[in-house]
Amino acid sequence: MIIGASQGLGADLALKLYEKDCSVILVARTESKLQAQVEHIETAAGVKENVKVSYLTCDVSNYPACQKLWHEIMVEQNQDPDIIMCCAGSSIPKLFQDLTGYDISSGITTNYNTAVNVVHTGFKQILDINPSLKQKHRHVVLFASVVSFFPFIGYAQYAPLKAAIQSLSLILRQELGPYNFRVSCIFPGNFQSEGFEEEQKIKPEITKTIEGPSNPIPGSECADIIIDQLAKGYDTVTTDFVGWVLGCSVLGVLPRNWSLFQIIVSFVFLVVSPIATWSIYRDVVKYFKTRSVDEAKTHEE
Numbered sequence: 001m002i003i004g005a006s007q008g009l010g011a012d013l014a015l016k017l018y019e020k021d022c023s024v025i026l027v028a029r030t031e032s033k034l035q036a037q038v039e040h041i042e043t044a045a046g047v048k049e050n051v052k053v054s055y056l057t058c059d060v061s062n063y064p065a066c067q068k069l070w071h072e073i074m075v076e077q078n079q080d081p082d083i084i085m086c087c088a089g090s091s092i093p094k095l096f097q098d099l100t101g102y103d104i105s106s107g108i109t110t111n112y113n114t115a116v117n118v119v120h121t122g123f124k125q126i127l128d129i130n131p132s133l134k135q136k137h138r139h140v141v142l143f144a145s146v147v148s149f150f151p152f153i154g155y156a157q158y159a160p161l162k163a164a165i166q167s168l169s170l171i172l173r174q175e176l177g178p179y180n181f182r183v184s185c186i187f188p189g190n191f192q193s194e195g196f197e198e199e200q201k202i203k204p205e206i207t208k209t210i211e212g213p214s215n216p217i218p219g220s221e222c223a224d225i226i227i228d229q230l231a232k233g234y235d236t237v238t239t240d241f242v243g244w245v246l247g248c249s250v251l252g253v254l255p256r257n258w259s260l261f262q263i264i265v266s267f268v269f270l271v272v273s274p275i276a277t278w279s280i281y282r283d284v285v286k287y288f289k290t291r292s293v294d295e296a297k298t299h300e301e
Contacts, residue, residue, distance in 0.1 A: 004088030006033035111161035154207030
């Protein structure tokens with residue numbers, strides 16, 4: 001089951017998994033988009049006899065709606081997804097002072113509630129059916145972001161909630177593990193999607209400067225990397241080298257990926273990070289000074 005599968009990375013993952021002979025259930029709010037994705041997947045990969053692609057509409061930011069979703073899947077349809085991917089999310093990259101109350105609220109509901117609601121209601125539904133520890137193997141895949149490793153100006157609406165997803169994954173690994181759940185957390189870098197294109201239209205120039213040249217990889221390539229890394233047994237997954245390096249700066253208790261090299265790079269960060277932080281803050285101060293001058297000129301005119 002893929003949450004947020006009507007477009008973007010969720011849709012790319014659905015196609016890739018269906019091509020690998022996995023039955024997939026697409027979940028999102030907009031039925032027309034889900035129908036279009038089902039048609040696209042069946043056209044691209046062909047209709048198969050032993051597996052199927054289906055969809056269910058649900059606003060997973062709403063807890064009672066998630067309860068109904070799981071009841072429909074497990075009780076009414078008698079299905080039990082082996083893998084639950086929580087891909088829903090969106091960024092509104094603005095300066096903190098330019099965010100609206102709606103922007104902040106949507107950051108919480110879209111980037112955090114959509115994941116915690118799905119996992120919690122699903123886990124409760126599973127325990128209602130079978131409360132013992134003897135569960136079949138299941139896999140929860142949460143989607144954070146590289147900016148949860150390295151948050152910076154422009155991402156106040158997005159990065160803190162993705163950091164919360166990272167934290168949630170650590171807790172769920174402990175609490176769901178005894179029930180035979182595997183829990184993984186994905187930290188994608190930039191990838192081509194409808195959402196990325198919209199972000200570029202409103203992203204502050206200082207945010208673009210700190211990010212450097214944005215060369216997003218195709219969404220299908222990002223999906224391939226995620227599936228490959230999960231298949232190899234990694235539970236902390238980044239989709240590019242920059243993301244892996246930034247992940248080394250906050251190793252904490254996250255599952256390791258090439259752990260020896262990560263430890264070496266983390267020592268380098270101990271030396272480099274104060275210099276990098278100072279340099280970034282200098283650019284930020286310069287940006288606000290320039291912005292203030294430009295606003296004063298505009299006001300005079």
